[in-house]
Amino acid sequence: MDNHSGVGVVDKTAAILSALEKGPATLAELVTSTHLARPTVHRLALALEHHHLVGRDASGAFVLGDRFAQLAASVGEDRLVSAALPVLTTLRDRTGESSQLYRPHGDQRICIAAVDRPVGLRDSIPVGTTMTMTAGSAAQVLLAWAEPERMHTALARAVFSAADLDRVRSRGFAESAGEREQGVSSVSAPVWGTAGTVIAAVSISGPIERLTSHPAGEHADAVMDAARQLSDVLRRTEH
Structure with missing residues (x-):
């Protein structure tokens, strides 16, 4: 399946959410699994957290948010x-x-x-x-x-x-x-x-x-x- 829509920010966001489908992940783990630059992952993850599409677990790792x-x-x-x-x-x-x-x-x-x-x-x-x-x-x-x-x-x-x-x-x-x-x-x-x-x-x-x-x-x-x-x-x- 082609994961590239041609809209970069959407593709990067989708990559982060897909990675979190597998379970909680630290920032470093998201960088590794998405192959995106650390500042990009950090910026997008915080934006997704603002909209409750991403949350944090008790350890501070990123998880899918309650909006889903x-x-x-x-x-x-x-x-x-x-x-x-x-x-x-x-x-x-x-x-x-x-x-x-x-x-x-x-x-x-x-x-x-x-x-x-x-x-x-x-x-x-x-x-x-x-x-x-x-x-x-x-x-x-x-x-x-x-x-x-x-x-x-x-x-x-x-x-x-x-x-x-x-x-x-x-x-x-x-x-x-x-x-x-x-x-x-x-x-x-x-x-x-x-x-x-x-x-x-x-x-x-x-x-x-x-x-x-x-x-x-x-x-x-x-x-x-x-x-x-x-x-x-x-x-x-x-x-």
């Missing part, structure tokens, strides 16, 4: 949405409650798919609705595995704590009662993308009178099953 995980999540979103409706419908039928799928959207979260309970009192969230990342079980799930800076920024204003997010990570789900809206309970679980990051949260929500103040006791297994199904869809369609 974000881009992978965006690529996977179409597959995720197309797979979501049958999974959310099954979840709705299994629990008897409205079901939703949320993804991060800046400092908020956005509903990208939803299936409502057909009759009776329900929590209806239209697709496209943006909601807070500081309250609710879906917010807890999306923050529990988020990068530290994002997590700490949200926790400064959140109704839940860092200890609550620790529990979410250990249990694999979150529950809330009256956090986001008075009288509403919810249960959420993470959807994992192919890059090993949480890219979405599957939820059910409904009136606290029906779901109780501890809805996970009855519904956590169903919500986690739905989240696993969507994670499996992304893994199967990775290529």
Whole structure:
């Protein structure tokens, strides 16, 4: 394969990123593997780091940056949405409650798919609705595995704590009662993308009178099953 596009800076940048695909590398190792001049590698690596396309590990070596995980999540979103409706419908039928799928959207979260309970009192969230990342079980799930800076920024204003997010990570789900809206309970679980990051949260929500103040006791297994199904869809369609 011809690695030369005729645009020098792009070819050099691609060479650095290709080298980092193999794992962490020091500046000297990047120079050796790319056959580029040390000042060029240093300048481009720092520029890529500025844009989060390159990062550093605990030893200071260069690694691929978290921007790639974000881009992978965006690529996977179409597959995720197309797979979501049958999974959310099954979840709705299994629990008897409205079901939703949320993804991060800046400092908020956005509903990208939803299936409502057909009759009776329900929590209806239209697709496209943006909601807070500081309250609710879906917010807890999306923050529990988020990068530290994002997590700490949200926790400064959140109704839940860092200890609550620790529990979410250990249990694999979150529950809330009256956090986001008075009288509403919810249960959420993470959807994992192919890059090993949480890219979405599957939820059910409904009136606290029906779901109780501890809805996970009855519904956590169903919500986690739905989240696993969507994670499996992304893994199967990775290529």
